[in-house]
Amino acid sequence: MPEVPLESLEELFERVRGLPVAERAAFVASCSEDPGVRAELESLLDAAEEAPAFFEALATSLVPQAAHAALVDPVGPPDAGAGMPRLVGHYRVEQLLGAGGMGIVYRARDLRLGREVALKFLPRHLGRDESAARRFMAEARAAAALDHPHVCALHEVGEDRDGRVFIAMGYYGGETLDRVLQRGRPTIGQAVGWTREIASALRAAHARGIVHRDIKPGNVLITEGGTVKLLDFGLAKLGDATLTEVGRWLGTVAYMSPEQTRGGTVGAETDLWSLGVVLYEMLTGRRPFGGGNTAVVLEAIRNDRPAPPSTLRDELPEGLEELVLGLLSPDPAARRGPFRALLGEEGRVGAGATAGSARRWRWAAVAGASAAALVAAGTLLHGRSSGPDLPEIRRLAVLPLADSTHAPEQRFVVEGLHQAMIEDLTRSRALMVSSTDAVERYRESQRPPDQIASELGVDAIVQGAVWKRGDSLHVEVRLLRRSSETPFWSGRYGGSARGEILALPSRIAAGIVSAAGTERGAGPAMPTAATTVGHQPRAERAFLRGMYEFRRMKDNGVPGEDQMKRRLRTAIRDFDEAATIEPGWAAAHAWLARAYHWLASNLTRADSNGYYFERSRVEALRAVSLDESGAQGFAALGFVLFAYDHNWVEAERAIRRAIELEPSSDNHWTYALYLLAVGRFDESIQQYEEAGRRDPVSRLLKAQEAEAYACAGRWDEAVPRLELLHEWTGPESDEGRIARAFAYSHVDRYDEAIASLEGAISRNDSAARFVAGLAYVEASAGDTRKARALIRWLDANSPGWERTFPETLAAAGELDRAAAEVQRGALEGVWSQSTILRCQGAYPYVRDDPRIQEIERSMHFPN
Amino acid sequence: MDDGGEAAVGRLMEASRSGDPAALDRLFEVVYGDLRARAHAQRRRWHGQETLNTTALIHETYIKLAGAGADDWESRAHFLAIASRAMRQVLVDYARRQGAAKRGGEWRPVSLDEILLDPERSVAGGRSEAVLALEASLASLEEANPRHGRIVECRFFGGMTIGDTAEALGLSPATVKRGWAVAQAWLYRDIRSRLRNSEGQ
Known part of the structure; x- marks a missing residue:
């Protein structure tokens, strides 16, 4: 069969691609007399599904790979034949450190950077399973990005000449906790201190959605300096694939959580359980769920409660036992309270716990800890936050934080904290939160809180202040009801100003959500933002x-x-x-x-x-x-x-x-823009209203909402909105002036439109946009001659003006140019112009132009 | 490139055409930023290697360009189109060397990102093979459809926008868009069959 030239196919191809999948076969069958064309079209259509992804994927790795090859001299192959590789890439292998189910580890020297590293080679069968390897890489990479003081640093992943994957990690000396435990129990201070260090590493990992899944003494390195480095993030997940077939993990079932032993999906709480087992073992010298063989251990994990640690070690501080047993709760959710207590950061303890036990947990954690702690406590000042006599808090505004850091050049830190608090509160979905833009105008405002609350349409407001002490940053926040002058809750939070600033907002947000008492049925109260960990x-x-x-x-x-x-x-x-x-x-x-x-x-x-x-x-x-x-x-x-x-x-x-x-103002706003572009104007207006509830004072938002009314042709509703905007900005402001003039001209108020624009032109040194606006109004009013004169002036004095105002050209009858501009805008993705395809503006004038029709077809607007 | 850049390119092209030997260098300097941004964009998708590598790529491209002669350049977009072709040559050369090196049992570091962002497994391992297959497919596409070959060069190798590609090739943007879509499908089909055949051997 002779090859069909692409030129003759591409139009058919484009048309068929524009059809719903269900209609394509029928189109192909009837599109041509030539069976060759039909077959070719069908085959290309099939390839077209995967083609863009293929090219994207290829492009992503191609260029840098080539560039890399240009620069890096290939390193010779490592010495073959010997049992231990001597040179692997730029690493010289020096000593075998250990071997186990998850691979062989060597101490090695990085010849390029002159530092010591640990090189871990994955077992061959794990490296071969490419999907598992990819999952592992993703997780190891994310863990590496944590750069947490208690997570082992990951330098590089490479491949030796036999295709074996290795990992270059930080080498810290010291020994793993299982070896430490073989020599006997650590002191209670050591046990709690190490547990807290593991916990802080886990908190950082969990906040990024990384679950370790294999917390056990063998994965906890105690460095020569006596601090913890958590090892092997990601390996557990890799192991999942082989768990059932190989059964390599039998030795470590003892640390598995009940849900893990059942083999289902596990969440972050599985690590909390395992941490509880490790802590129990450090305190008592025994594992909580022991037994002669795997089956017995599994049975115990699923069904038994461990013996209270105090029966095995008698000098335990009050509350520590409760904390250990809390981590070992069969209900995964119940482990979070004690975990937070361990980190010294609970505001209120989770379901099922009494206030008394919360105090004891906190005390235990503080008593046992020697490491500098992030101390945080929320205090309920009025005894309770909600009740039958008090309206529920549904809407909340966080006012800009008072900056007492005495470092005006670092104002961005305080503002960033503020913004992140708002984002985290929004993410918690428990409350409708005013946007950052909405509260900005209340910076250093002297207005009484109830007035601010009423202007923003919220039930409560949060005020706060930030100050620095040494290298740490402290935030105090207070929660006030709309009806009250005095705060009913306050909280203090602190953290290192070096890398932990963004860990504060999510903790504060959690405190606020909890204090506002609106967490019932609102899903997880703890936001799991990507911005909640150390950086x-x-x-x-x-x-x-x-x-x-x-x-x-x-x-x-x-x-x-x-x-x-x-x-x-x-x-x-x-x-x-x-x-x-x-x-x-x-x-x-x-x-x-x-x-x-x-x-x-x-x-x-x-x-x-x-x-x-x-x-x-x-x-x-x-x-x-x-x-x-x-x-x-x-x-x-x-x-x-x-x-x-x-x-x-x-x-x-x-x-x-x-x-x-x-559900933030910004995201509703984006949706509104989308709906506008596809011509679903009424839905767009609804989304603008959603955004407006969270941001009732944004002028930009209001202006765009008015534009949606204009696009919908609802000019009589657009006009009052634009006029309201004008009241906000003051009579001299030019903001929204052009949109208002356009709207006036659509409700036949030409004189007002012309007067408004002429005023702006004389005040603004004949700014092109007002001239273009005036030309539009004149043309709409029927004075085409004057409109064209203005257009000629614009062409001479402000080339390119038509990109913003194709509708002026259209209204003045210069349809050819208008169509070209709309086409250009649509192709280049200037949204305001692609929107025009479905809005008023230039579109009604040029909709019959073949270029516009072609563009509109090629945009494949949903029906 | 900023607004002033375009005029400068025009002037330099003029100078280059009229035989000013330094014009090519200066022209490259001006376009360098633009080109560099493109290569950087490619790199950013991938992360991992130092900025230096983007620079190396650009320099390689420049060497090819200098050999290509300046007479053909009519506009900035046209220049970018030529740069795209140079980029194609650079990449194919590397892929060939890479392929040869691999057969020779060379070791090379694999970055995390490289593994994560590996093209889909339909390529069945080895980007260099994929590049060489693409080059072979592209060559056969060009035989019957030279216009489509140019579009692929600009869009894929040069990372050029539809607008720039249209300007460089003297086509309408809609034609470029259409041609690019169909050429991708054609090439993918061809590459897929090439890779499958080589796997079977």
Whole structure:
């Protein structure tokens, strides 16, 4: 069969790709007389499903690989034949440290960096299972990104010449806890101190969704300096695949949680149980669930309660026994209270525990600890937070925190804390929380709290202050009801200002949610944000600076383009720095994605739009792959998918997922934009209302909501909204002036529209946008001659003006140019112009233009 | 490239065409930033290697470019299209060397990201094989459909936008979009069958 040239196929191909899957076969069957064409089309259609993913995947690894090869001289193969490899890449192997089910470990020297490392070779069968290896890499990588003082550092994963995967890790000397225990029980102080160190490592890991799954003394290294390094994150998951077939783990069943022994999926609580077993063993010298063989141990784990430790060691401090037994609760949820107590950070103890036991736990934890602790306590000042006589707290505003750090140049730290608190509260879904923008105007406000609460439409407000003491940062927050002058709850939280700043907000948020008493039935009260763990200080500061810049962008209501670009570029640089230092930090990638798509969709010079959208996509995908529960990543991805890819179905899915995870003003707003673009105007208006409930004072939001009414053709409803906006900004403000003038012209109030714009033109030195607006109004009013004169002036004095105002061209009858602009906007993903395809604006004038019809077809708008 | 860049490129192209030998270098400097951003974008998808490597790639590209002669450049987009072709050559060369090295039993470090972001297993291991298969497929695509070959070069190897590609090739953006979609499907089908055949041997 002669080959069918692609040119003759591509139009059919595009048309069939635009059809719903169910209709494609029928189309192919009837599209051509030529059976060769039909067969070719069918075959290409089949390939088209996987092709883009293939090219994307190839591109992601291709370029850097080539560049890498250009630079790095190949290292010769390690000495073959000997039992122990002598040279593996740039590592010289020096000593065998141990061997076991999970591989062989050597001490080695990194010849490039001159440091000692531990090299672990995975057993061959594990390395071969590629899906398992990938899962392991993902997890090990995430764990490595924790960079936690009590997690073993992971330097590199490599492959030797035989394809065996090895891991280069930090080498710390010392010995594993199982060897320590062979020599006898540690002191109670040591036992509790080590347990707390493991707990802090676990907290950091869990906050990122990483579960260790194999906490046991053999995975706890006690360094020569006497501190803990937790080993082998990710290996347990790798082991899952082989657990049943090989049964290698029989030796360590003793530390498994009941749910783990049943072989189902396990959550973070499984680590808490195992930690309880380790603590029990350290305190008593015995395992809580012993027995002669595996079957007996499993049976005991599932059904027995361990003997109280006090029967085995008599000098235990009060409360410690309760804490150990609490960690060993058969109910996974019941382990969280004691775990928090162990970390010294419970505000209120979880279900089933009494206030008395909470005090004892805390006391035990503090008594046993020698390490510097993050001390936090929430205090209920009025005895109770809710009751039949008090209305439930459903809406909450967190006012800007008072900055008592005496470091004005580091204002971004305090603001970043504030923003992260709001995000974490929003994520908890327990409360509707006013957005950061909404509360900004109350910075240092003297207005009484009840007035602020009423303006924001909330039931309660949070006030707070931040101060520094030495190297640590402290936050005090107070919760006030709308009806009361005095706070009914306050909490104090503190942490290191180097790398732990972003761990504070989630703890504060948890305290607030708990104190507000709204956690009933609201799902997990503890937010599991990606921003809740320790970070590298430099990365954390860069991240906080980025958030600060990003927010400042919107400082003056509707931002000017130059200001916006400058702020965004700075924010991008900062987020990029954070993500470069800490590549596994999902939130840094997510914010980077967000900043990029803001830049892409707000540039009037559209040259680089595609580039910024691509960057945004890459960062968003990265964020989502690192943290599936990160709303920001999904929101950014959704934005790129609709604004640039016009992949409407997937975009909607991503955005809805973001809202599900974090029903924030921003996410509802993004959805509103999407709905606007696809022409679902009434739903869009609903989403704007949702966003507005969380952000009742945002002018930008209100302006865009008015635009949605305009797009829907509901001009008589758009006008009062635009007028309200005008009242807010004051009569001299030009914000929203053009939109208002357009709206006036649609309700036949031409004189007001013209007067408003002419005033602005004379005040603003003939700014092009007002001239373009005036031209539109004149054309709509029927004065085409005047409109065209203004257009000629614009062409001469402000080339490129039509990118923002294609509707002016359309209204003045210059349909050809208008259509070209709409086409360009649609192709380059300037959302305001792709939106035009479904809105009023230029579209009604140019909808019959073949270019527009082609674009509209190619956009495959959902019906 | 910032707004002023385009005019500078135009002037430098003019100079380069009129035989100013230094113009090529300066032209490259101007476009460098743009190109570098593209390579950086590719790198950022992948993370892991130092920035240095992006630079190395650009330098390699430049060497190829300098050999290509400046006469053909009509615009910034056109220049990028030429850079894309150079990028293709650089990558294919590396893949060939890589393939040869692999057969020779060379060791090389594998970064975490590289493993994580490995192309789907349909490629059945080894990017260099995939690149060489792509090159072979692309060559046969070009025989009958040169326009599609150019589109692939710009979009895939050069990471160019639809708008830039359209400008460089003198096509409408819609044509580029359409051509790119169909060419991807065609190439993927062809590559898949090549890789499957080589697996079977």
